[in-house]
Amino acid sequence: MIETIKFLIKKLAQDRTAAIGVFLILSLILVAIFAPILATHPADITEFHPPERLLGPSAEHYFGTDRMGSDIYSRLLYGARITIAIALIAISVSVIIGVPIGLLAGYYRNWVSDALMRVSDIFLAVPQIILAIAIAQTLGPSIQNVILALSATYWPFWTRLVYAETRSALNEPYVEASIALGASPSRVMILHVLPNISSSIIVRTTIGMGGTILTAAALGFLGLGPPPPSPEWGRTIAESREFLPEAWWYAAAPGIAIFLVVMGFNLLGDGLRDILDPRTRRSKGG
């Protein structure tokens, strides 16, 4: 395990784009952890200063102030926490639900596995953001409900992937051998199939983080995210629209933040795919 991690780190350091991705993601994590220290006006998450509203970027307010006179830079840092929390929990839940279902449906060949796959097909039949909107709307705007809506819409991606990979892994000699030796189904699935399909899961999960962050921001933009005065990035952009084009900084900062973070996960995902799956080298797969 430690060997694998060392190998990964070495390979990632050699791949320039993946290294940029890692740098962007690490920055996000550090910003989220140290938000209270890095923020110049940490109280502005809940405090308003109407006389200072809509000031441009300055030494006092790096990214200007918003419609309430709060410091956009400080709010942005705290917004990173929301972004990480939503994406991390929603993706974890999706993986925890999606992977076992995919394993079971892939391992067994009976009506249960057909039924499981049909259910996931139905979820995939609706564009993710629309299903998430429907769920988030019925539940009401809050962080928990955004996480719930995203988990409920994203798990089938992992089911589909794990299902297909499990089916092909079952044809491999090492799996056939362990079945012939009398290994129990759960032993085959967990000890033989899962480790061998884990690289696909890791790549899918990394790229999925980027997609989830975009969808979460869109929900926030539509007013389905955490309610004000939450510093959620999508909501901040929605708030800024009234004050354009004069207060351009208001919309610029959170938009760039979303862009860089999603870019980070996409680049890392591409890099991991090249490293973990030698069949698709960058020169070939793009």
Added chain:
Amino acid sequence: MRILYLMFNRLIWFFPTVFGLLLLVFTISHIIPADPVAFLAGDNATNEQIADLRAQYGFDRPLYIQFINYVMGTFQGDLGISLYTQRPISDDLLGRLPATLELTFVSVLISAILGVPLGVIAAVYRNSVADHILRLITVSGLAIASFWLAILFQLFFAMELQWTPLQGRIDGWGPDHITGFFLLDSLLVGDWESFGSAFSHLVLPVATLAFPAMATIMRFTRAGVLDAINSNYVLYEQAMGFPERIIIWKYILRNALIGTVTQIGLIFGLLLAGTVVVEAVFDWPGLGLYAVQSIMNSDYNAIMGFTLITGTMFILINLLVDVLQGVMDPRSEL
């Protein structure tokens, strides 16, 4: 015959999937939410009034009866009444469909027209400066939030440079209603003023939607072309002395495009979803804006109707893509 078989084979799955979609929408709207009747009745309603409303809307019946009624209603085109517009939701949705379809069609067209040749160029000149620049564009296209891109476009092209209108679909009333597609309708009656207005209003929303779509198409075309370049038949053609140009644009492209067609179908569905946010920013009077307005008004009947319609279109598109792919690629087994 083969095509008929393909279509039949896919159509079998259409109805179970739509049925599943209905069940999903029904579940979301009837099991999760707060009591819709209490919402309808308002804060001051007595328990008696609530019970009356409950009976009136059939909420007092067992869930499976409610579900059957819902399915029957849906197949007769009845999606309920919008709490906000007080009109049948199916009428609202149908009236707004052309605006969304026009936006989506034009975006798919533009992204394919730009994405396919650029993808080929990136593959043929791989690792060149052009490839790196195109790579940067695709990576950005997939990372940018569409609502933010839309706002940026508005800032630069509509507010600063004033090259395009800020929002809306057309100035004035638009051309006489024939198909509901403004570009097409104004052409049909020769109304050039409306055509110009409709066109200028389309530019920014289409650019917003087409940018990530173009990035995806470019990526897939590039990967497909690279696969084809390394294949044996291309080696053979090169050995036979075919001109490079003909090999690339005729043989390689044909093979690479099979994957791209699948991708374009998926993209069509994604764009349909993307219109929700883009229409909200550009005040484009289509399905997406309707959905956003329904969200604002807690009009959850309308949201469920919207989910159902979009989901069904998405399923239909996937069906069409499968059949198309089967026609284009005789090797595919379905």
